[in-house]
Amino acid sequence: MPVEEFVAGWISGAAGLVLGHPFDTVKVRLQTQTTYRGIADCMVRIYRHESLLGFFKGMSFPIASIAVVNSVLFGVYSNALLLLTATSHQERRAQPPSYMHIFLAGCTGGFLQAYCLAPFDLIKVRLQNQTEPRAQPGSPRPRYKGPMHCAASIFQEEGPRGLFRGAWALTLRDTPTMGIYFITYEGLCHQYTPEGQNPSSATVLVAGGFAGIASWVAATPLDVIKSRMQMDGLRYKVYRGMLDCMVSSVRQEGLGVFFRGLTINSARAFPVNAVTFLSYEYLLRWWG
Numbered sequence: 001m002p003v004e005e006f007v008a009g010w011i012s013g014a015a016g017l018v019l020g021h022p023f024d025t026v027k028v029r030l031q032t033q034t035t036y037r038g039i040a041d042c043m044v045r046i047y048r049h050e051s052l053l054g055f056f057k058g059m060s061f062p063i064a065s066i067a068v069v070n071s072v073l074f075g076v077y078s079n080a081l082l083l084l085t086a087t088s089h090q091e092r093r094a095q096p097p098s099y100m101h102i103f104l105a106g107c108t109g110g111f112l113q114a115y116c117l118a119p120f121d122l123i124k125v126r127l128q129n130q131t132e133p134r135a136q137p138g139s140p141r142p143r144y145k146g147p148m149h150c151a152a153s154i155f156q157e158e159g160p161r162g163l164f165r166g167a168w169a170l171t172l173r174d175t176p177t178m179g180i181y182f183i184t185y186e187g188l189c190h191q192y193t194p195e196g197q198n199p200s201s202a203t204v205l206v207a208g209g210f211a212g213i214a215s216w217v218a219a220t221p222l223d224v225i226k227s228r229m230q231m232d233g234l235r236y237k238v239y240r241g242m243l244d245c246m247v248s249s250v251r252q253e254g255l256g257v258f259f260r261g262l263t264i265n266s267a268r269a270f271p272v273n274a275v276t277f278l279s280y281e282y283l284l285r286w287w288g
């Protein structure tokens with residue numbers, strides 16, 4: 001089993017993550033809090049109230065966990081393709097796999113990474129939603145002091161299952177959309193690369209960027225539900241389950257609720273995934 005794919009997945013994921021985290025914080029707030037009037041209002045209020053650091057809340061755990069999460073995604077994807085098509089990463093340029101195989105391998109990677117991602121994503125979302133400024137004398141203290149305290153409090157107050165709150169929505173979000181992610185990437189690279197050659201850097205950047213946007217457009221409805229379920233355990237349990245969360249969100253806010261955060265997330269997805277795929281491709285070529 002080629003380990004390079006796992007290591008390349010980790011490094012490339014970390015590069016994309018740092019770049020996209022501020023946008024991710026704005027997206028999560030727009031999806032779970034109804035007090036903001038839009039992207040600009042949310043950004044200005046975070047900056048005024050919490051300073052630039054407010055945009056980076058909840059980033060340390062994703063950085064630590066991206067090693068597991070992205071290497072599982074890319075490693076499982078690549079090794080699933082190896083099983084399905086008996087070709088390595090380099091050989092696939094000359095003998096491209098079918099779109100069905102790419103989709104199946106992407107879904108497998110998405111399904112397995114969702115389980116590794118669930119607790120880390122929950123902690124990230126809880127920390128991103130803390131609107132209190134950094135500790136100043138007299139200012140209200142945030143509920144969680146940091147990622148470890150957040151994990152320990154969830155464990156104590158909501159039990160071990162509490163750490164997997166929203167995991168179903170996350171799995172349903174990631175399984176098909178990771179298939180879409182890799183199909184878009186491979187399809188665009190194939191379209192704009194001469195037979196048998198490696199895609200150019202420009203092609204990789206554009207294909208990676210559009211793969212990110214396409215997958216997030218498909219993922220946004222379940223992303224909203226996932227984030228709401230994750231916040232639900234915090235104070236009162238409003239929702240009886242995922243379906244109940246969907247129905248009451250639509251009743252209260254209309255169908256538009258499923259597209260909350262889509263614009264900012266698409267703006268985030270392009271550079272993040274362009275950088276992710278560029279570093280992934282180059283690391284593999286360098287080691288290959």
Ligand SMILES: CN(C)C(=N)NCCC[C@H](N)C(=O)O
Binds near residue numbers: 013173174181272
């Ligand atoms: C749930 N969906 C659609 C995805 N995770 N898509 C793949 C993009 C992954 C990348 N780390 C990002 O955060 O954009």
